[in-house]
Amino acid sequence: MDQDNKEEDTVPAPLPANIVHQPPPPPPDTLPRGALDDEDGLSGFGSPKHGPTLSTSTSSFEALDPHDPNLSHLASLMFSHTSNYLQGELSAVLEDYTLLEQMNKATITKYADMRQIGGSVSRALKDLNEKYLALHPYLEQIDQIEDSVTKLEAAAYKLDAYSKRLEAKFKSLEKK
Secondary structure, rough: OOOHHHHHHHHOOOOOOOOOOOOOOOHHHHOOOOOOOOOOOOOOOOOOOHHHHHHOOOOOOOOOOOOOHHHHHHHHHHHHHHHHHEEEEEHHHHHHHHHHHHHHHHHEEEEEEHHHHHHHHHHHHHHHHHHHHHHHHHHHHHHHHHHHHHHHHHHHHHHHHHHHHHHHHOOOOOOH
């Protein structure tokens, strides 16, 4: 194997100037159609009738040659089943996209409703703030009145306590 690699790695020597370069022989697929070996019915290239094929097709059928009907039927079934499989896959993807579209529409509707509710809450809050600002002076007056009432109540308790002491003193002087 190493000798093969050495031979491939070497560069061929240039031809002398007096030797004329001849074109290479024609490729093997241009041999006449009937060039078969007599022993096994194969050409020297391994193809049953025509020599090596240059087709990029994966099919082993020749255009004009008869072929096995069972193989043809199985190939048709395979293509039919493959087609059904691919159609199923594509329809599943289509259904996924349809579901996503419906979900997007539902989400758009939900967000529109939420935006409307948010706008209503915002307007209500703004109205409440305006009412609070309008009532603020009155609330301050109520706080002042409450402070006055608290002071008046404290004075009333003191007066009540003083009057009770005065009454007790009057009763004690009256008994004497």
